[in-house]
Amino acid sequence: MINGLCKKGKTEEANELLELMSQRGLQPNVVTFSTVINGFCKKGKMQEANGLLELMSQRGLEPNMVTFTTMINWLCEEGKTEEANGLLKLMSQRGLQPNVVTFNTMKSGLCNEGKMEGKVEEANGLLELMSQRGFQPNLVTFNPMISGFAKRGRLRKLMG
CATH class of the missing domain: 1.25.40 (Serine Threonine Protein Phosphatase 5, Tetratricopeptide repeat)
Known part of the structure; x- marks a missing residue:
């Protein structure tokens, strides 16, 4: 669902879904974060992408080569x-x-x-x-x- 939202340019909604996952006890993985980061980057929102990169680290997830x-x-x-x-x-x-x-x-x-x-x-x-x-x-x-x-x-x- 997050990937589909990002492909349609609805990155803010994808980010909200990412947050909702965490609130419900589901741990987003590197691929999920990277998908939303790419969505923000496509829209020129590098500050938001950097914020997600930092959030990944805070949660103990290491960005990969794709990220x-x-x-x-x-x-x-x-x-x-x-x-x-x-x-x-x-x-x-x-x-x-x-x-x-x-x-x-x-x-x-x-x-x-x-x-x-x-x-x-x-x-x-x-x-x-x-x-x-x-x-x-x-x-x-x-x-x-x-x-x-x-x-x-x-x-x-x-x-x-």
């Missing part, structure tokens, strides 16, 4: 790459290693951000970190970098 990658994606969509990078670090602190989707999401956000100064180095740093962790860069890895820098006439800087 973190979802939030990183939406933060990058909003151009908040510094906050997204903070979540990337939080993941590692909690013992979750970013996967190729997480890395590609973060790189895409960096490369599409309005101001490019310093972002080449950050994106290249992510590429290096991916390689260190055993992930093989692919077309999905490089396309956002090439596109983002080409749009701004900065392709030479990326290649140099």
Whole structure:
């Protein structure tokens, strides 16, 4: 039911149902929380999504890869790459290693951000970190970098 409400954009109602579950002694799991977090993110309500992330921790539930990658994606969509990078670090602190989707999401956000100064180095740093962790860069890895820098006439800087 919560998933259906979120798909229809009724995130507030889904959140109320989440609270009702708790009031009735039912413990929502990581998937349930992640679903509502994604719903809030889709609506640009990052503060509410962050609140649910904190509530999960208070209840002893650890966000999983999907939870973190979802939030990183939406933060990058909003151009908040510094906050997204903070979540990337939080993941590692909690013992979750970013996967190729997480890395590609973060790189895409960096490369599409309005101001490019310093972002080449950050994106290249992510590429290096991916390689260190055993992930093989692919077309999905490089396309956002090439596109983002080409749009701004900065392709030479990326290649140099």
